[in-house]
Amino acid sequence: MRLRALLETDALGLRLLGGEEELDRTVRGVMTTDLRDPSRYLSGGELVLTGLAWRREPEDSERFVRILVEAQVAGLAAGEAELGSVPEDLVLACARHRLPLFSVVEDVAFASITEYVVRRVSGERAGDLAAVVDRHRRLMTSGPAGGGPEVVLDLLASDLDLPAWVLSSTGRRIAVPTVAASGGPAAAGSGGAGPAGRGGAPELPAAVRAQLAGEHLTAQRSGRRGPHRVTAADGATYSLFPIRGSGRGPAGSGDVRETVLSDWLLVVGADAGDWPEERLDLLHGVTQLIAVERDRRDAARTVRRRLAQEVLELVQSGAPPAEVAARLRVAAPVLLPGLGTAPHWQVVVARVEWEGEAPPAPGGPVAQSLLEEVLVDPEAGGPEPSDRIAVAHTGDEAVALVPLPAPADGAAAAPAGGTASGAGGDTGTDTGAGGGAVERAYGFEAGLHADALLAAVREPLSRGLDGDGRLTLGVSATVQSAEGLRGALEEARHARRVAAARPGRVCAAGHQELASHVLLLPFVPDDVRRAFTARLLDPLHDYDRRHRAELIPTLEAFLDCDGSWTRCAARLHLHVNTLRYRVGRIEQLTGRDLARLEDKVDFFLALRMS
Numbered sequence: 001m002r003l004r005a006l007l008e009t010d011a012l013g014l015r016l017l018g019g020e021e022e023l024d025r026t027v028r029g030v031m032t033t034d035l036r037d038p039s040r041y042l043s044g045g046e047l048v049l050t051g052l053a054w055r056r057e058p059e060d061s062e063r064f065v066r067i068l069v070e071a072q073v074a075g076l077a078a079g080e081a082e083l084g085s086v087p088e089d090l091v092l093a094c095a096r097h098r099l100p101l102f103s104v105v106e107d108v109a110f111a112s113i114t115e116y117v118v119r120r121v122s123g124e125r126a127g128d129l130a131a132v133v134d135r136h137r138r139l140m141t142s143g144p145a146g147g148g149p150e151v152v153l154d155l156l157a158s159d160l161d162l163p164a165w166v167l168s169s170t171g172r173r174i175a176v177p178t179v180a181a182s183g184g185p186a187a188a189g190s191g192g193a194g195p196a197g198r199g200g201a202p203e204l205p206a207a208v209r210a211q212l213a214g215e216h217l218t219a220q221r222s223g224r225r226g227p228h229r230v231t232a233a234d235g236a237t238y239s240l241f242p243i244r245g246s247g248r249g250p251a252g253s254g255d256v257r258e259t260v261l262s263d264w265l266l267v268v269g270a271d272a273g274d275w276p277e278e279r280l281d282l283l284h285g286v287t288q289l290i291a292v293e294r295d296r297r298d299a300a301r302t303v304r305r306r307l308a309q310e311v312l313e314l315v316q317s318g319a320p321p322a323e324v325a326a327r328l329r330v331a332a333p334v335l336l337p338g339l340g341t342a343p344h345w346q347v348v349v350a351r352v353e354w355e356g357e358a359p360p361a362p363g364g365p366v367a368q369s370l371l372e373e374v375l376v377d378p379e380a381g382g383p384e385p386s387d388r389i390a391v392a393h394t395g396d397e398a399v400a401l402v403p404l405p406a407p408a409d410g411a412a413a414a415p416a417g418g419t420a421s422g423a424g425g426d427t428g429t430d431t432g433a434g435g436g437a438v439e440r441a442y443g444f445e446a447g448l449h450a451d452a453l454l455a456a457v458r459e460p461l462s463r464g465l466d467g468d469g470r471l472t473l474g475v476s477a478t479v480q481s482a483e484g485l486r487g488a489l490e491e492a493r494h495a496r497r498v499a500a501a502r503p504g505r506v507c508a509a510g511h512q513e514l515a516s517h518v519l520l521l522p523f524v525p526d527d528v529r530r531a532f533t534a535r536l537l538d539p540l541h542d543y544d545r546r547h548r549a550e551l552i553p554t555l556e557a558f559l560d561c562d563g564s565w566t567r568c569a570a571r572l573h574l575h576v577n578t579l580r581y582r583v584g585r586i587e588q589l590t591g592r593d594l595a596r597l598e599d600k601v602d603f604f605l606a607l608r609m610s
Contacts, residue, residue, distance in 0.1 A: 001027050001120040003075050003100055006047070012116060013108035014077060017091050019100030025074045029284060030117040032110050032291075036064065040223050041244065042071035047117055049110045052082045058089040065093040075100035077113065111292045118285045149175035149290045156268075156286065163269035166243065166290060168373050169217060169261050169464065170457045171209035175290075204267070208232045210459045216240045216265045217464030227272045227283070239272035240265050243287045243294060261352070261464055262369040264294055301372065307331040308390035308401050315486050316394070325482035335390055335403045343403040345485060346447040347476040348375060349492040351397045351500070354469040364393030370471065371398045374457050375448070397496075399489065404447050404478060450475045450495070450510030462505040472499040473508035529609045536606040539589040551589075554582045558594065559604050 004023035006014050016023075028045030031038070034053035042048075048068055055061060068076060076099055078086045086103045094101040104113065149166050156162045157177045166175040204212075211232055219228040220242060227239040243264040266287050272280065311331060314324045332343055350371040368391050375389050391400045453473060461471055474496025476488035491511050499509040540551045554572065558579075561568040569579045583594055592599040 001117070003027055003047070005120060006075075006077075006102065006113075006117075009116065011108075012113055013105035014102045014113070015105075017086060017101045017103055018095045019075065019098060022075075022098055022100045025100065027074045027117060027120075029281060030114050030288065032114065036060070037067055039067050039071050040225070042068070042073060043225065044072035046073045047113075048073050048076050049079070049104070049113060050076065051079045051110075052087075052090075055083070055087065055090070058087070061087065061090040061093040062096075065090070065097050065099055069097045069099055073099075075102065077102040077104050079104045079106070079110070081106040111295075114288055114292065118288060149293055150178055152286055152289060153177040154179050165204055165267045167204075167209055167213055167216075167265050167267055168376075169213055169263055169265075169370075169460065170373055171206070171211075171213035171460050172373070172376060173204075173209070174264055176203065205234065208234050212238060212240060212267055213265070213460035214463035216242070216263075217261070217460060218466070220263065221464065221468065227268070227280070229271055229273055236269065237271040239268045239270060239283075241268065241283055241287050242266075243291050261366065261461065262373055264290070266290065303334060304331075304390040305368070305392060307334060308392035308399070311390075311401060311485075312392040312394060312399050312489075315489055318486075321482045324485060328482055328485075331390060331401070332403060335401075336405065342481070343405055344447075344478050344480050345488065346402040346404060346478050347485070347488040347492040348400040348402060348448065348453075349397055349474045349489070349496045350374065350400070351472050351496060352469060353396070353472075364396050364398055367396070367398035367471075368393040370461075371400050371473075374453060374461075374471075374473070375400055375402065397493075399492075402448060447478045448475055450499075450508040454506065454508040458504075458506045465505040469505070470500075471506045472496050473506075474499060475508065475510045477511040533606045533610045536590055536592070536602060537610055540586060543585070543589055549582065549585065551582060551586050554579070555586055555603060556607060558583060559600060559607070563594065563600065 002023065003025045006012060006027075007016060007023075026045060027047050029043075029047070030049065031041060031046045032049040033041065034051050035041075036054045038048070054064060065076070076094060078090060078101065080086060080103055086101070091101060093099075104110070153164050153166070153175055154177055156164045157179050163177060165173065165177070168174055212230060215228060215230045219226070219240070227241045229237060229239050231237050243266055266283070268283065272283070307327075307330065311324065311327050314327060328345070329342070336343055348371065350367045352367045352370060372389060372391050375391075389400055389402055391398055393399070450473065453475065465471060474492040474494065476492040476495070479485060479488045491514060494514055495509040495511055498513055499507040502509075537552070540555065543549055544551050554568075557571050558568045561571060565576050565579060569576045572579065574582075587593055592602070594600060594603070
């Protein structure tokens with residue numbers, strides 16, 4: 001379509017501010033952004049929509065326009081909602097660079113302009129996206145007439161014979177097709193896409209989803225343009241298309257690291273390497289439609305975030321438990337509608353730390369957006385489970401309030417972190433309408449467990465953070481009332497610090513570890529650890545190297561068997577006399593006595609710190 005077509009529809013609310021002589025430019029797509037530098041997401045020919053959040057001083061306009069011109073965009077449309085009007089410095093910058101500039105009145109949504117452009121572009125380029133665009137408004141509705149992104153995926157399968165899925169950054173299924181495509185690796189019946197889903201639609205195995213999410217994060221952080229082609233572990237080739245929302249990072253600085261960890265991706269079961277430009281543009285248009293739904297769901301989190309922020313501020317300020325309890329009573333019906341009884345609560349603390357000389361803005365908002373995704377089991381499809389979690393942020397950390405339905409009368413809850421009973425049965429117990437989503441999702445009746453969280457998200461997020469940052473998580477025990485919430489918050493923070501002392505890009509620790517020696521070991525200075533372990537263990541290591549005597553394995557087994565000669569000898573398949581000889585050699589080389597409790601403890605800690 002031509003730029004001048006935008007002025008033909010009064011409902012779009014567009015007013016031309018400059019560039020009338022350039023209105024015959026061809027528009028190939030549309031992009032909404034408030035990034036200070038969106039060049040990596042531009043391929044040329046786009047109409048760029050912006051709310052002007054990137055503008056902090058008049059000089060920013062020249063830099064922003066120059067970037068757009070170098071990317072060969074067709075034109076720029078600026079919203080009036082942020083500043084009340086389009087600033088003069090932006091008008092002058094566009095005039096200098098001959099970039100057509102439109103203003104968008106406050107009561108016109110960018111989604112309406114996006115829909116109009118995608119409809120016109122797809123109609124002139126090809127007819128196979130028309131059905132998708134015609135049903136765009138169904139993405140914004142709920143109930144039987146809605147269906148969300150699944151509608152788009154079904155049309156890709158039925159009209160274009162393309163199996164496709166929408167995944168989160170952790171590999172969770174946001175949307176899956178309800179009908180199967182007749183071709184492509186997912187529908188070929190070779191096992192590449194796993195078992196059939198609803199209505200015969202193909203499914204992606206968990207391992208494949210995690211791999212694809214990891215590849216997506218790696219590609220996005222490296223700045224490579226999509227689609228990204230990946231040959232997965234199942235032998236099939238997939239094409240990954242990033243799904244971006246409004247373009248604003250959570251902290252507003254425009255750093256790609258602030259959004260990539262919580263972005264969605266469209267997975268297409270086909271190799272897009274030899275696709276014509278028209279087909280690629282078509283799929284990019286589909287991602288724009290799904291992005292509108294993503295933005296709508298993000299906006300729906302506002303109430304839950306505000307509730308969590310209010311509770312967090314009360315707890316940190318030392319407010320009376322009665323005041324905190326009153327605020328929790330407001331939050332409970334929102335998070336667990338129809339429950340009818342006061343829930344129990346669990347606290348999870350997360351922190352994202354970036355490396356390098358110029359990290360982005362404070363990581364609290366980044367951790368908040370990521371924690372909202374991390375707390376949902378990747379096996380729980382759709383957006384619904386995330387509607388049961390409230391996450392706030394303060395400084396560089398995010399704090400989640402996770403409501404857990406209280407045990408039914410007469411039913412005893414499992415200890416915090418204990419697994420649900422009944423192998424092969426349902427995990428957890430649904431004790432209220434809409435309740436129990438989180439604890440059922442991870443298989444723990446009494447709440448989330450640090451190990452389960454870590455196992456679910458470590459692979460993809462480690463790839464997304466590789467060489468650049470870390471995510472650390474701390475999980476508290478379950479508390480029954482507002483009185484215990486402050487202690488739960490401190491417990492989760494202590495657990496996160498334990499996790500932060502461990503190696504790895506993604507680490508988590510739970511409240512169970514705070515009652516153990518492992519809480520203390522990570523905080524021993526490195527030079528003290530090295531000196532302590534060297535003094536006790538170096539003589540044994542040296543002796544083992546020279547004589548292959550296996551004194552270190554013998555010491556470990558002896559301590560693990562609580563000093564029992566018979567059990568240790570049986571474990572090592574040794575005669576007791578041989579074991580006594582080895583223990584005697586250990587005592588001779590170190591000057592310690594393994595019959596003394598103090599020396600046993602020293603050896604135990606040295607082995608743990610080595």
